[in-house]
Amino acid sequence: MLDPALFRDNDSDVETRLSHRGDGLVERLQEVRRLDAERRAIIPRLEEARHAKKALGAQIGKAKHEGQPADKLLAQGQQFSETIATEEARLEEVERDRMAVLLTLPNLAHETVPVGTSAAENVEVRRHGEPPAFEFTPQAHWDLGPALGIIDFERGAKLARARFTVLTGAGARLERALINFMLELHTTEHGYTEVAPPLLANSASLTGTGQLPKFEEDLFKVGEEWDLYLIPTSEVPLANLHRDEILDGRDLPVRYTAFTPCFRSEAGSYGADVRGLIRQHQFNKVELVALTKPEDSHDELERLTGNAETVLERLGLPYRTVVLSTGDMGFAASKTYDLEVWLPGQQKYREISSCSNTEAFQARRAAIRYKPNGKGKAEHVHTLNGSALAVGRTLIAILENYQQVDGSVVIPEVLRSFLGGQEVIEPTS
Numbered sequence: 001m002l003d004p005a006l007f008r009d010n011d012s013d014v015e016t017r018l019s020h021r022g023d024g025l026v027e028r029l030q031e032v033r034r035l036d037a038e039r040r041a042i043i044p045r046l047e048e049a050r051h052a053k054k055a056l057g058a059q060i061g062k063a064k065h066e067g068q069p070a071d072k073l074l075a076q077g078q079q080f081s082e083t084i085a086t087e088e089a090r091l092e093e094v095e096r097d098r099m100a101v102l103l104t105l106p107n108l109a110h111e112t113v114p115v116g117t118s119a120a121e122n123v124e125v126r127r128h129g130e131p132p133a134f135e136f137t138p139q140a141h142w143d144l145g146p147a148l149g150i151i152d153f154e155r156g157a158k159l160a161r162a163r164f165t166v167l168t169g170a171g172a173r174l175e176r177a178l179i180n181f182m183l184e185l186h187t188t189e190h191g192y193t194e195v196a197p198p199l200l201a202n203s204a205s206l207t208g209t210g211q212l213p214k215f216e217e218d219l220f221k222v223g224e225e226w227d228l229y230l231i232p233t234s235e236v237p238l239a240n241l242h243r244d245e246i247l248d249g250r251d252l253p254v255r256y257t258a259f260t261p262c263f264r265s266e267a268g269s270y271g272a273d274v275r276g277l278i279r280q281h282q283f284n285k286v287e288l289v290a291l292t293k294p295e296d297s298h299d300e301l302e303r304l305t306g307n308a309e310t311v312l313e314r315l316g317l318p319y320r321t322v323v324l325s326t327g328d329m330g331f332a333a334s335k336t337y338d339l340e341v342w343l344p345g346q347q348k349y350r351e352i353s354s355c356s357n358t359e360a361f362q363a364r365r366a367a368i369r370y371k372p373n374g375k376g377k378a379e380h381v382h383t384l385n386g387s388a389l390a391v392g393r394t395l396i397a398i399l400e401n402y403q404q405v406d407g408s409v410v411i412p413e414v415l416r417s418f419l420g421g422q423e424v425i426e427p428t429s
Contacts, residue, residue, distance in 0.1 A: 116325030140345030
């Protein structure tokens with residue numbers, strides 16, 4: 001959530017920066033300003049009525065002590081009570097309305113983010129590795145996987161519905177190997193603490209990270225009687241581990257990693273990427289989350305992004321890193337790097353990780369603060385998150401980049417110890 005003080009202290013700057021994030025946001029900003037002005041008008045009236053009632057109470061007490069009639073004073077007190085009740089109810093209503101609008105406003109983009117309306121304005125910042133040269137026409141994973149007997153789209157749809165998939169045999173083992181490799185790398189070399197969180201989160205947690213209220217249609221809710229949703233990413237539980245807490249600044253940064261299944265209805269992407277494993281309703285992901293001091297957060301973004309890039313480099317997968325434009329960033333992000341891996345079967349780079357700094361946006365919603373030296377005034381931390389990596393998309397990239405002319409797939413050397421030394425996945429026939 002944005003700091004409401006920004007709207008009063010730096011109006012023109014906020015209006016310009018919000019206009020870069022999408023249409024209709026300036027109008028919502030005007031509504032916040034209107035409600036804020038009404039709130040600031042109510043508060044002195046309310047305080048005046050409370051003060052007057054308190055003073056009148058003293059007069060009533062004195063009159064009763066001296067045996068004087070207090071009927072008129074009591075009537076005045078009743079009027080003050082009614083005024084106070086009215087103003088309190090109106091203040092509560094205005095606060096509720098103001099908060100409802102604030103929760104729909106996206107984060108402001110960092111000054112280094114390119115201004116744009118879509119992915120067309122994203123900027124490539126670096127590239128690693130060269131796409132492999134094949135002496136045959138490379139296949140896409142939706143053909144390779146079934147031919148290898150390791151991906152079954154039809155049975156996934158039979159068990160659930162479209163965009164659910166079954167991995168079998170070497171496919172399931174390869175996915176497990178990728179998960180173990182990523183977690184080992186991030187915990188032993190990159191210094192993250194591994195967490196095994198719940199796969200369900202309450203509305204407070206999803207509001208804290210920005211999925212609610214704006215993206216409720218993309219979530220799977222667990223019945224009406226439960227305040228629970230299947231997590232769309234383990235960013236949600238990891239970033240909320242310290243919700244409503246005040247941390248000791250001397251313990252920052254705090255870094256967490258987790259492997260979880262993720263669940264998304266993809267309501268806003270109807271018809272996109274319907275083939276293969278690119279966009280599934282259920283998929284596995286290894287996530288990185290960091291909580292830092294504000295002055296360290298953009299250095300931490302570079303570090304976290306580098307940690308995700310290391311996975312691709314160890315696997316020998318060609319990729320590029322792009323910084324997203326204002327129009328393509330996620331709702332909570334202040335700055336985002338996307339890692340895009342080369343997929344020979346599609347002859348294009350496809351997103352495999354997003355690494356974002358949300359600055360204080362999530363921390364303000366989730367009330368995560370710290371005291372710089374363990375004492376003094378508490379400030380909001382900055383939170384960061386990134387996929388390192390999306391496991392299914394990494395499996396896709398391995399199949400397509402390491403495919404051979406006979407339909408087999410060579411397993412990257414770094415994964416072989418997690419697969420009992422297996423070097424190749426052979427076709428089933």
